[in-house]
Amino acid sequence: MEDRGSYGQFCPVAMASEILCSRWTVLVLREMLCGTTRFNELRRGVPRMSPALLSKRLKELERAGVVVAAPGERGVIEYRLSPAGEDLRPIVLGFGFWGQRWVESQLSLKNLDPSLLMWDMRRNLNPKPLPPRRCTIQFQYPELPENRRNWWLVVDGGVVDLCGVDPGFEVDLTVTGSLRSMTSVWMGLATIRQEVEAGRLELLGDVGLARSMQQWLGLSVFAAETRRVG
Template identity: 65%
Template sequence: MTEMTGSYGQFCPVAMAAEVFCTRWTPLVLRELLCGSRRFNDLRRGVPRMSPTLLSKRLKELTQAGIIESRRGPDGSIEYHLTPAGEELREVVMTLGFWGQHWVETQHSLQKLDPSLLMWDMRRHLDPVPLPTRRCTVLFYYPEQPPAQQRYWLVIDGRDVDVCSTDPGFEIDLYVTSPLRTMTAIWMGIATVRAEMNAGRLELDGDTDMANSMQQWLGLSPFAREQPGRGKAA
């Protein structure tokens, strides 16, 4: 691997690994790559507060370090793929995420909410198997957010899942209304669909079967820890 900038000047495996992994934004870029993002614009959606210039710089550094490589996709566009060295960082990233979920104070974490990031994560991990085989559209409404961030549409067509911040024009199968904090807590495994409905913080209107199976098709963040009974009922 090529040495990256910001060397600790120590011949130590921890120091050398930290020089690659611990630069600002690098763990989040690796998280996105490990979650399946391949193209520059998809990576940007996962780290929207990172400037395009800095993202380009980090991708170049990761390429020089032998962590990723660029390839031409089927349509000729540039895609970024993890090398074997990059794949071996999967356990490091997941362990870091589980540590944060377990030890970082939850109430403090729930102040750092972004509806577009939540919807992007939900889109990536949604399980379409419990849903009808036809195209399904779910409208998520966060009433306490600014108008431009209140409504998001998940469009599920077979294995293809897309998220839209403007009305795609399809008939809505299920309306989901809740504070962003509530939906984030469900996604992170801190709460369940049924518990939040019983508490009056989550409303589901529309297709009954889709509403009843929401806990299953919504899935959970990869950093949410399974607890007894979770996922068995809506």
């Protein structure tokens, strides 16, 4: 009986697809290519993926020789890409560049997730334009339920932390606007200035932080890709 997971073709495309084309696999690889190594951090990058399915996909990638699992600091298991996994970097990024180039922006903006957006912002934020002191930036999305409305990025000594509950530090800058507006900026579909002038974003607090936000925020790795129309 033919394996339901196999295409039954002796073809490199078919064989690669059997490993990479199962649901969520490419997104797990995306997170690992961004430097994520621990299970709980991987979950933050794919928040709608169940822990059981994530565990299953990681084991599948281990068996395929794409991922290596080994005890890391304090004995916590860390997942790292093998040379075969690293070789997938241009392929996975290629998916993203193609999507940014060809998928209609209004369709992509229907699938908004504050935890994923903030997690992505946390790892791409550039601390160099910020003052050398600790800086706390609060993001407010008024249209969301109260438990998902407020997020804090704390930058201290070049280290960026994301908090979903108030960390208790004095807030230097508050950014208020819709999740759609902030996602548009993050994906390079709009600028901070455009959204502020249109009244879709409001920046309150440290004037220097507000003025330099476009520089320190950083953008999605795919934001620079020019959108095309088919």
